[in-house]
Amino acid sequence: MDLLKYLRSNILNLKPYSSARDEYSGEAMVFLDANENPFNQPYNRYPDPLQRALKARIAELKHLSADSIFLGNGSDEPIDLLIRAFCEPGVHHIIQIEPTYGMYQVAAGVNNVAVLKVPLSAEYGLDADAVLGAVTPDTRMIFLCSPNNPTGNALDEGEMIRVIQGFDGPVVVDEAYIDFAPGKSLLSRLPEFSNLIILQTFSKAWGMAGIRLGMAFAAPEIIAVLNKIKYPYNLNILTQSKALELLQDSASVENWVETILEERTRLAEALSGISYVEKVCPSDANFLLVRMKEARKVYEYLVGKGIIVRDRSKVMLCENSLRITVGKGSENETLMEALEEYAL
Numbered sequence: 001m002d003l004l005k006y007l008r009s010n011i012l013n014l015k016p017y018s019s020a021r022d023e024y025s026g027e028a029m030v031f032l033d034a035n036e037n038p039f040n041q042p043y044n045r046y047p048d049p050l051q052r053a054l055k056a057r058i059a060e061l062k063h064l065s066a067d068s069i070f071l072g073n074g075s076d077e078p079i080d081l082l083i084r085a086f087c088e089p090g091v092h093h094i095i096q097i098e099p100t101y102g103m104y105q106v107a108a109g110v111n112n113v114a115v116l117k118v119p120l121s122a123e124y125g126l127d128a129d130a131v132l133g134a135v136t137p138d139t140r141m142i143f144l145c146s147p148n149n150p151t152g153n154a155l156d157e158g159e160m161i162r163v164i165q166g167f168d169g170p171v172v173v174d175e176a177y178i179d180f181a182p183g184k185s186l187l188s189r190l191p192e193f194s195n196l197i198i199l200q201t202f203s204k205a206w207g208m209a210g211i212r213l214g215m216a217f218a219a220p221e222i223i224a225v226l227n228k229i230k231y232p233y234n235l236n237i238l239t240q241s242k243a244l245e246l247l248q249d250s251a252s253v254e255n256w257v258e259t260i261l262e263e264r265t266r267l268a269e270a271l272s273g274i275s276y277v278e279k280v281c282p283s284d285a286n287f288l289l290v291r292m293k294e295a296r297k298v299y300e301y302l303v304g305k306g307i308i309v310r311d312r313s314k315v316m317l318c319e320n321s322l323r324i325t326v327g328k329g330s331e332n333e334t335l336m337e338a339l340e341e342y343a344l
């Protein structure tokens with residue numbers, strides 16, 4: 001596979017750790033191979049290192065084969081693993097849009113990989129030519145995020161495809177908020193692009209941020225690399241079993257998403273009526289980026305009232321902006337009452 005030529009040579013040549021459960025994964029009468037304690041069942045046993053049962057269920061849900069799925073401790077895990085797999089520290093760099101989710105830069109920084117930032121337009125649109133124009137021979141990965149955090153908007157699909165087609169190396173499209181967007185995921189287009197890696201998570205629409213479960217979808221050859229370099233037992237048995245249980249209830253997820261979208265509309269309208277609010281950015285996610293006069297003061301006022309939002313004022317193109325997660329109706333009302341009471 002062509003993309004594998006971009007792997008760091010130590011990763012390409014790495015012989016992975018082989019755990020007891022890798023070497024024998026079937027049923028047995030007695031397990032005496034993993035130095036486990038025979039007492040305190042079921043917590044005494046190591047989890048399935050490849051999360052087969054969970055992947056089988058997710059494969060059904062996403063209409064994908066299980067070997068196209070990597071599961072991690074949040075989507076933050078595959079972000080870090082991908083950078084480690086493809087970028088030589090101190091030599092290669094990644095390209096990201098700006099502003100965007102902060103973990104790409106942190107994961108790159110931990111790995112001593114530089115970050116080249118390509119600003120979005122004033123309306124937070126993606127310019128494929130600008131991204132492709134920034135590519136050099138040392139570019140090893142491009143990160144796109146759609147819907148984007150903290151701006152909330154989905155990126156134009158045509159522009160994203162132009163980036164994927166115009167760059168030979170891996171392009172990561174982070175779709176953490178895709179369930180709140182009217183447009184479709186790029187997942188159905190995965191077979192067309194061998195360099196496309198899609199990230200999704202159970203932390204948002206599925207309401208499982210606390211159990212830490214993120215997904216990467218890509219060609220099986222790429223997934224095999226991530227499996228090779230991850231911690232052998234990266235997902236514990238509690239996460240695997242709880243996720244399997246919660247995944248049976250996709251009807252609740254649909255209801256939550258519908259409610260959150262209704263609340264988002266209501267909240268956006270109410271915020272637009274606040275005198276010191278200058279702009280409520282259009283959102284395809286479960287949060288709103290809101291530009292206002294003296295955002296830091298408003299933030300501090302809200303903290304004083306026990307209401308915590310995110311101050312994004314120091315982020316490029318987000319000056320004087322607060323990022324507000326759409327909560328339950330009652331939570332949004334509490335926020336609105338406080339904002340209405342606030343006088344600059």
Ligand code: PMP
Pocket residue numbers: 073074075076077101145148149174176177200201202203209213214
């Ligand atoms: N991607 C984006 C764009 C996010 O905003 C977040 C969380 N804020 C994540 C990924 C991380 O998700 P997880 O909980 O799966 O690590």
